Amino acid sequence: MTTPVDLLIHNATQLVTCASPDGPKRGKAMRDVGLIRDGAVAVADGEIVAVGPTPDLRADYAARERVDASGKVVCPGFVDPHTHVVYAGDRVGEFEMRIQGATYMEIMQAGGGIVSTMKATRAATVEELVAASRPRLDAMLALGTTAVEVKTGYGLDTENELKMLQAIADLNATHPADLIPTFLGAHAIPPEYRGRTDEYVDLVVEEMLPAVREWRLTNLHSPISTPQFPLFCDVFCEAGVFDRDQSRRVLAAGLALGLKPKIHADEFESLGGVVLAVELGAASADHLDVTPPAEIEVLAQSSTVGVVLPAVNFNLGSTHFADARTMIDAGVALALATDINPGSAPCPSMPLVMAIACRYQRTLPAEALNAGTINAAYALDLGDRLGSIEVGKQADLLIVDAPDYRHLAYQFGVNLVDRVVKRGRLRIVP
């Protein structure tokens, strides 16, 4: 007796599950990708129904469609847990400024940086935002990213923050990738509030957050409002942006309305954002470039995932990177993300992020892969649905044109993803 299924991928030279059902991987477990040689995976109704050695599955399942993955790797779709992929405009001009020596903060203070993207995003309609962002999501999907966290934060007023949420919702409804939204009203201080940060925090807390909650309630028909898709609240906790008390106010207010916290912490200066994140039970603390050793310990003891963003350091031509090696060794549940955005990381590629991490943060290829799949899913509170090849999970899979998963980080500047399976549907991506 064989069970009928929609899709059977078989003969994979390596099938790597990245399975970790009881929480994110930590420490030595991050070196284990759950490798099955000559592996197979069966898919029905968009979910994974069986995983194991090819001979076992071939006997048990009759598939409508079969894919022979000999010579190839099958792995989970990448989860990119920190992005700003929805925006209008570009910042290619200031790229040249930076080559000639201007810093991120200098560009921001000169009215470039986030503010220039804010202006372009405010000027765009929902439809224009969707049209500008869709090709970027296409590129990400082609590079293997099947789920993407997306932050607001280029609206910086109530109307435009809601417009960004709507663009994210519309893209989620029409693009194959899953988009998981994060409200980041507290991304920067808009020019009209310059010098009045506390008043802007008032606006975020008293007007934006209630409006976001209202928007969410009245958009229950949208896929992103289903229980599977949380809505996060994030803040840029950084010197010159929002201090720890202001950050706490934003995150606590979000939490009270059911928005789970995330935080941008320790990109340039440490303000204790990691401790704040842990105290509030944040899903993740992100950047962590200058996190002090004591706070790495705090993070390691917590359920908060640490998300590092080495494409940003690369993009800035920095020789300093977050100390991912120490974090993993200390027991932090580490995830990787692109941070794709027009200023500090015009990069859609999770494999390149893994490649950078393996070279400048001394992560092993296995650690980088777990950080870009299962741990990234946990950074979005979706570790039970996404990020690994386990029975019952959404069938988001990659067929990689290499005989060993380590090629994903070993080779760089090339897309090894041959085919993408999203919710069980096999896609040919350009």
Place this chain on the structure above:
Amino acid sequence: MTTPVDLLIHNATQLVTCASPDGPKRGKAMRDVGLIRDGAVAVADGEIVAVGPTPDLRADYAARERVDASGKVVCPGFVDPHTHVVYAGDRVGEFEMRIQGATYMEIMQAGGGIVSTMKATRAATVEELVAASRPRLDAMLALGTTAVEVKTGYGLDTENELKMLQAIADLNATHPADLIPTFLGAHAIPPEYRGRTDEYVDLVVEEMLPAVREWRLTNLHSPISTPQFPLFCDVFCEAGVFDRDQSRRVLAAGLALGLKPKIHADEFESLGGVVLAVELGAASADHLDVTPPAEIEVLAQSSTVGVVLPAVNFNLGSTHFADARTMIDAGVALALATDINPGSAPCPSMPLVMAIACRYQRTLPAEALNAGTINAAYALDLGDRLGSIEVGKQADLLIVDAPDYRHLAYQFGVNLVDRVVKRGRLRIVP
């Protein structure tokens, strides 16, 4: 009266010619990409017959095929002037060793490194070498590289060096990209000559080089033996490999047989390789990671192109890069290359190399583009045939899915090349 042509690409938001008919670009000229707004290019019989503003060309030329490049950039195909793309095996295992701290020299001394690729390459047939290398050339072409220098140097005995040349010739005859061969018998000391470097140099000079010349003469039917395609002779001038006198012997012997010199110099230690290169009139001096200021001056005053290979530094997780900024400012004709090889640069992407150069070597996007096109062509003595969009040159062109050429270096980890035109033939590349 309109002139009939095969192909007209028109309406390009930016057409960048990278034209430099009188030699490679230097100094301030490297900032000039020869930008034509609303540009067009006409192609007949595989060559460029006209370049200019769209309205002019549209009136003068009747094309069998037209491509509308509105919203896009048209630029020359990339020329990759330093590669080891023909080899067997991979080195994904030692990639993990290196993450855990082993140096290039330690890996080499432990019998890994070049020697492991030598063993795999010696064990392969010509057909196997061709089959292993073709997908890498496909990836390079898809990323915009239309001409590729390829070195031997994994055979390290006469028979296997000739086998590598044959594989390069066969690939050149059957792959759309042009392959320009370089004999690099003096790439490393093979295990059977360990401790007897001078005797190995004898073998290179007395047996290999004459055999290479003989092979070349008897392979005149091969495209690579046409006058357009020079054959170079290269040497790895480095502490622990070939010293300056040994390097001079190899290059002078090659020169006497009509093989123009190239050199691997100053990757780890400076042995005066740049001065040697200039003295011998080498086409290029490559790596240049630790070239002393006085030798940068010597290079700047010479006709030898300086080729830097930042993907190698990136791959080694190094924070030190060749000082391309100083070189350009001093007047060196700078070129960029991938150095694609299984050990120190598993990277086929010229755009990623440009992206690294703009971030870690402070080259401007224009400088990086000239370095990867026209100057790279001059590094192969092919500046009169390849590397720019000029009338009479081979029609190797890219249509890039971005409105500004600077996006090629600004965005990273993504392939912006939409279509490749090789010898006038429009190709859809995967």
